[in-house]
Amino acid sequence: MSKQFLLDGQPVPFEDGQSILEAARKAGHYIPSLCWHKDFPAHGSCKLCIVKAAGRHVSACATPAKEGWEVESNTPEMNGERRGLLQMLFVEGNHFCPSCEKSGNCELQALGYEYEMLTSRFRHFYPDRPVDASHPDVLLDFNRCIFCELCVRASRDVDGKSVFALTGRGINKHLVVNAESGRLADTDFSKDDLAAHICPVGVILHKGPGFAVPIGERTYDTASIRSQKLKEEES
């Protein structure tokens, strides 16, 4: 018999080395995430997958499951903390959904809906982050970056191009383009790269499609991110 732990009272089987999040998703349970991707090692930066395992707060994506653990995830306490994390992500950047092309397909926004975030609560930073429209096919709007490093990892590990990097520390951390000029047009980035399709928010946008799919008919307009992610896991 395989090993198992309890997630909100439900038994979840796992194999040695599997993270709590991986095992949960595979067993049809939803733990939210922004920086986690099944094809990459855990990053553990967004903290949305926070769970209480054996009485301690841990990132479910970066914590290997252990036999017999009792894990709390979908509880008012954990979901309240997730809402707080989302609020901090929202005030840290410039997230103006009504004027964002990604609206409706954005995972940050969808998680805001999932956890009923009605206000960003804290004082907004309103950082100054100029856009990069130099590339013929792709626009970079750094205002919405949440530093998940998915584009960094995809470009480096899969596309073999290392187009993106995070630089600076703490409050000064930001996404940069690996070119002398700092412009995307001066790299070998292509719209067919994995990095061009992996952004969970509205930073890496393809020029052209715009609002071809209207607001109101998009991925998370019609289904919750919870059901959408579990459906993706099944397929």
Add this chain to the structure above:
Amino acid sequence: MSAPARKLRVATTSLAGCFGCHMSFLDIDEHLFELVELIEFDRSPLTDIKEVGPCDIGLIEGGVCNAENVHVLRAFRRNCKTLIALGACAVNGGLPAQRNHLPLSECLREVYQFRPGIANGQIPNDPELPLPLDKVRPIHEVVRIDYFLPGCPPSGPAIWKFLTDLIAGRTPRLTGGLLHYD
């Protein structure tokens, strides 16, 4: 819903907003007939009353972009038992806040001095004009806000659900796809 013993008094205003949320409020359509059985309006663009008096509910559309907005918002807070941020701009500054990364003087010069077609343009300096703030702020950064109703604008059904919850004494909750930021 049975009518409360006394009609609730409701004030509404638009600060740095586009009145889109007020238009959406009117989109509750025939529910307006039910609503007027339950509430009466104080200061609002619908009544043209200029100063807010003691109210049960205040609905604020738009963020805070100038000194007058601050005065109006504080007057609403003083007078309203329950104050609500209505729509994206009141909740997070919205479209007007997208000037926040630019110095205010640059914005004013761009519009009043350097815009193509303007000759001898000057930045307006009439004492009657409220002074713009250096940054546009969501209203919760200026006064305490009791409830937030996001959306650009929040849909008619969302506003109706929110108000009926509130009037019935329930904690307002936007469920079933009524919560939207766009």
